[in-house]
Amino acid sequence: MAVVRRRSTGPQAPEYTKADVEALSEKHDEPAWMRERRIQAWDLYENTPMPYMEEEWRRTDYRHIRWDQASTLATANGTCAEQVPAKHLEPLTGDEQGGLLVLVDGKVVRREFADELHDQGIVFADLRAALTEHEELLREHFMTAAVKADEGKFAALHAALWDHGAFIFVPRNRQAALPLHVVCYNSKSGAAMGHVLVVLEENAAATVQVEYASGHGDEHASYIGATELIVGAAGNLRFVSLQDWNRQTFEFSHQRGLVGRDAQLDWVNGVMGSRLTKAFIEVDAVGAGANARVSGFFFADHGQFFDLDTQQNHNAPLTNTDLLFKGAARDNARTLWQGMIKSLPKMQKIDGYQVCRNLMLSDEARMDSIPGLEIEADDVACSHAATFGTLEEEPIYYLMSRGITRPQAQLMIIEGFFDELLQRIPFDRVRGRLMDEIEAKIIG
Amino acid sequence: MVATLEIRNLHASVDAEDDLILNGVNLTIRQGEVHALMGPNGSGKSTLANVLMGNPAYVVREGQILLDGEDLLEMEADERSRAGLFLAFQYPVAIPGVTLGNFLRHAINARLKAEDPESKGIPIPQFARMMRQKMSALEIDQSFAGRYLNEGFSGGEKKRAEILQMAVLEPRIAVLDETDSGLDIDALRIVADGVNSLTGPDMGALVITHYQRILNHIKPDFVHVLYGGRIVESGGPALALELEEKGYEWVREKHTMLQAAEA
Numbered sequence: 027m028a029v030v031r032r033r034s035t036g037p038q039a040p041e042y043t044k045a046d047v048e049a050l051s052e053k054h055d056e057p058a059w060m061r062e063r064r065i066q067a068w069d070l071y072e073n074t075p076m077p078y079m080e081e082e083w084r085r086t087d088y089r090h091i092r093w094d095q096a097s098t099l100a101t102a103n104g105t106c107a108e109q110v111p112a113k114h115l116e117p118l119t120g121d122e123q124g125g126l127l128v129l130v131d132g133k134v135v136r137r138e139f140a141d142e143l144h145d146q147g148i149v150f151a152d153l154r155a156a157l158t159e160h161e162e163l164l165r166e167h168f169m170t171a172a173v174k175a176d177e178g179k180f181a182a183l184h185a186a187l188w189d190h191g192a193f194i195f196v197p198r199n200r201q202a203a204l205p206l207h208v209v210c211y212n213s214k215s216g217a218a219m220g221h222v223l224v225v226l227e228e229n230a231a232a233t234v235q236v237e238y239a240s241g242h243g244d245e246h247a248s249y250i251g252a253t254e255l256i257v258g259a260a261g262n263l264r265f266v267s268l269q270d271w272n273r274q275t276f277e278f279s280h281q282r283g284l285v286g287r288d289a290q291l292d293w294v295n296g297v298m299g300s301r302l303t304k305a306f307i308e309v310d311a312v313g314a315g316a317n318a319r320v321s322g323f324f325f326a327d328h329g330q331f332f333d334l335d336t337q338q339n340h341n342a343p344l345t346n347t348d349l350l351f352k353g354a355a356r357d358n359a360r361t362l363w364q365g366m367i368k369s370l371p372k373m374q375k376i377d378g379y380q381v382c383r384n385l386m387l388s389d390e391a392r393m394d395s396i397p398g399l400e401i402e403a404d405d406v407a408c409s410h411a412a413t414f415g416t417l418e419e420e421p422i423y424y425l426m427s428r429g430i431t432r433p434q435a436q437l438m439i440i441e442g443f444f445d446e447l448l449q450r451i452p453f454d455r456v457r458g459r460l461m462d463e464i465e466a467k468i469i470g
Numbered sequence: 471m472v473a474t475l476e477i478r479n480l481h482a483s484v485d486a487e488d489d490l491i492l493n494g495v496n497l498t499i500r501q502g503e504v505h506a507l508m509g510p511n512g513s514g515k516s517t518l519a520n521v522l523m524g525n526p527a528y529v530v531r532e533g534q535i536l537l538d539g540e541d542l543l544e545m546e547a548d549e550r551s552r553a554g555l556f557l558a559f560q561y562p563v564a565i566p567g568v569t570l571g572n573f574l575r576h577a578i579n580a581r582l583k584a585e586d587p588e589s590k591g592i593p594i595p596q597f598a599r600m601m602r603q604k605m606s607a608l609e610i611d612q613s614f615a616g617r618y619l620n621e622g623f624s625g626g627e628k629k630r631a632e633i634l635q636m637a638v639l640e641p642r643i644a645v646l647d648e649t650d651s652g653l654d655i656d657a658l659r660i661v662a663d664g665v666n667s668l669t670g671p672d673m674g675a676l677v678i679t680h681y682q683r684i685l686n687h688i689k690p691d692f693v694h695v696l697y698g699g700r701i702v703e704s705g706g707p708a709l710a711l712e713l714e715e716k717g718y719e720w721v722r723e724k725h726t727m728l729q730a731a732e733a
Contacts, residue, residue: 419526419527420563421563421565423524423525423526423527423547424559424562424563424565425565425568425573425576426524426546426547426548426551427523427524427547427548427550427551427556427557427559428548428551428573428574428577428580428635428639429548429551429552429577429580429581429584429639430548430573430576430577430580431548431580432546432548434576434580435548438565438568438572438573438576439565439567439568441567441568442565442566442567442568442618443566443567444567445566445567445568445618446566446567
């Protein structure tokens, strides 16, 4: 179990005012309902203390964030797609892309979208533009069902001050045959309030890749973000998100998939970057027969701190959730995974699986895993586990005895550790990208 | 040139202050020769195998190991392998997530890269062809290459996988550490055939075994007995038969007395 630090003072709050909220709505000439929601969220934010002693926060100390740097609302100027490293622009989920949306500092710098998808009524848009062009869809889905403002201090702050993002919508019975790719890149310090909203109506399907990254920065930055994945009945969403923030970025995010009747969500979540990440990653199986698979990859080094809080909510009978997180930590990095499977009362025939496997690559690294179950039904199959391992000398020697160098042997064993996770990922190039990330973390 | 492995006055232990397990081993193995090393449990056979390969769990306290005059003790296990030494492990370790095929491709590429840093490695079709050939020669199912290294392998599969690795890496001197133990008759024949097909002018072998039965299949040129960390008897194939007949008791009696007298 983790040792709880005693804290004399709680964390400072970021430096915002209600006037910032109003100014944002004014600047973008937002519809009245959005203005109201922002103000409501702001009031909620103001009435919520900064979290630090609650169960899900007490192991995560973020008091060293310098909000004077990290709360500045970033404004784009002189941004262009060329600032984004090529690896983030590469399509990883298919040969061809149905769409590419690149946001730098919140501003759209590139947008491509295949006519054949557009003609089917599929929407692939900058969230700001969508607020005008697809106002009713946003009014219905934006922070109403998946991630809500009342989930916590940072959710409320995000709801009050979100300023950019992407909106993907696939209408009933339509399939986005080509994958869609969103890149959120920051070239500055300050706050990024990004939001990704994916809505699949009944029997719709899509594959989406989202990359978060930022360039080198000397000052603190924050990402206070939300990801909402709403999969309607019999829908199928394959969602890959890869996070590679710079080492000055503090992420506070809420991510939730809502999976409807007989629908399928396959979610790959890679956490590589940031100085500190506190992410709430949840799936709600809300319709009978819903099926969700979550595959998490994390690798922390040099003073990084990842706190990944996953929850699998079985809110309907006959639902299946399968979560596997695998991570490594080296140097003096720290990781924490807290998992929970919950069911509403009498949700029979549910199958929940949650496992977190940890590989500690140095004596200074620290990894904690806390699995949990809260099941209020009796005819269920739920299992959870956490495992910890280190890099042992015996297998290294075995590989070396065949002529493989020590660094290569270590890399092979570490990649072998992640293989169980990589095998679950249905995209060759996502696997390849994660292998590259492992290599970069090992070789430095 | 004929490769020669020379072991001179080798002393080794687990830790620097521990009692010696190897207590002055002298042995020379030339490419083309098959040496059998026999001995009772605890005589130091596996320690010798691991010290030769460079297992970091052991400390060499005295002596030399030379391959073609080059000091192996100055080399890490990977360099020794690339210099032409091979060890078939008694207990090969399982490595989850690393397939046998991928592992061997890396092993070959490590050799190519050591020779030429610019090498792109063995082309995959060529590698696959070579693997198919070697696997069918050892009666190993082709699906083996896609399995995780030694994970869930039966005892016989592990030993065959070791011989496959030897066949692929084509060492000049191979040390087989109790490769026969726990094998059924069919597996023993397959493993022995594999070893026989590789020994010859290109490879010398040190076959370490507790039992004589593998020597019905692999004909040694020389037989040695290790006892108390040193080689106490050397002879031809007849020595193995004598051991089979009389057991190790006479070795124990004869050399406990001798070693006591020396001390």
